[in-house]
């Protein structure tokens with residue numbers, strides 16, 4: 508472990524050996540199952556480590572032209588794009604960059620078909636389908652919820668408009684084990700199986716928590732192998748979270764300790780601006796050497812420096828009282844964190860650092876300052 512005392516805060520720190528561990532698991536799955544795994548850039552876009560990731564993963568999936576440009580520039584290999592809708596200017600940016608473009612509706616496919624098929628580039632086109640099988644309880648993370656805009660449902664599916672389409676994509680999961688994929692595949696095959704003989708590939712989307720310790724990788728491998736054999740198709744997976752799961756930390760300092768009905772520590776990191784999923788999801792991130800409220804002798808409500816009353820990370824307890832200057836280390840902060848930060852209140856963005864345990868090297872790769880705040884405004 509790096510020495511938190513040496514880390515300028517706030518700072519995201521990614522541990523390269525933990526990332527390599529995840530990549531080894533994903534590599535094993537790819538090789539044994541005969542599928543291709545892509546990095547979903549929306550979840551983890553620390554491009555400094557893309558050269559390492561591209562040794563294992565086959566490419567990236569992008570949700571926008573900007574992500575596709577980043578993927579092409581910094582990752583290489585295959586660049587796939589899929590979004591709820593594209594504009595014509597999006598298409599003009601994506602065409603020179605992408606190997607796969609997946610449309611979210613037949614309207615979009617038919618509208619852009621002349622443009623994309625006339626481009627002269629060997630792009631493969633897909634349709635995102637929605638099996639309408641919910642596996643996720645939190646509505647904002649459930650692409651299969653009532654009236655979802657994400658993917659074509661079977662009643663809107665136009666089997667006679669598939670000319671030029673070589674694959675289907677479904678993305679239905681969020682932080683799920685393989686049983687959720689298994690159940691989804693049953694419904695997907697029931698609804699869309701009839702057209703799979705006309706397809707060359709199927710993309711199982713993201714949300715597979717493959718690198719979590721209790722994930723059943725053997726079962727995943729068997730499912731993919733069976734599916735490939737049954738339909739003679741290439742299978743893609745495009746996780747974001749599983750690539751960076753448990754590989755990063757957010758190191759913060761205590762700025763002040765105040766009292767209002769309870770002890771409150773104000774940190775130089777903020778739920779609202781540095782870890783918005785804490786509020787959106789919502790969830791309670793773990794802090795190294797902390798306990799739940801009242802579990803250890805000193806309990807504090809931890810909050811950010813912003814004006815938002817709800818900029819609260821949670822209630823935590825510690826062995827020693829907190830004081831200004833103390834460092835706190837939040838765990839599992841690599842995914843859906845640095846890609847989601849904002850400069851609301853002008854709060855400084857966390858630096859981004861890499862730690863290499865084999866050489867004990869700790870390096871701050873990027874620091875942010877006033878120009879990053881100002882450049883987003885005019």
Ligand SMILES: Cc1ncc(COP(=O)(O)O)c(C=O)c1O
Nearest residue numbers: 547550678713714745746747748
């Ligand atoms: C289409 C698509 N693919 C892949 C992902 C990545 O999902 P995760 O990071 O949960 O694996 C998402 C996440 O929203 C998505 O919408």
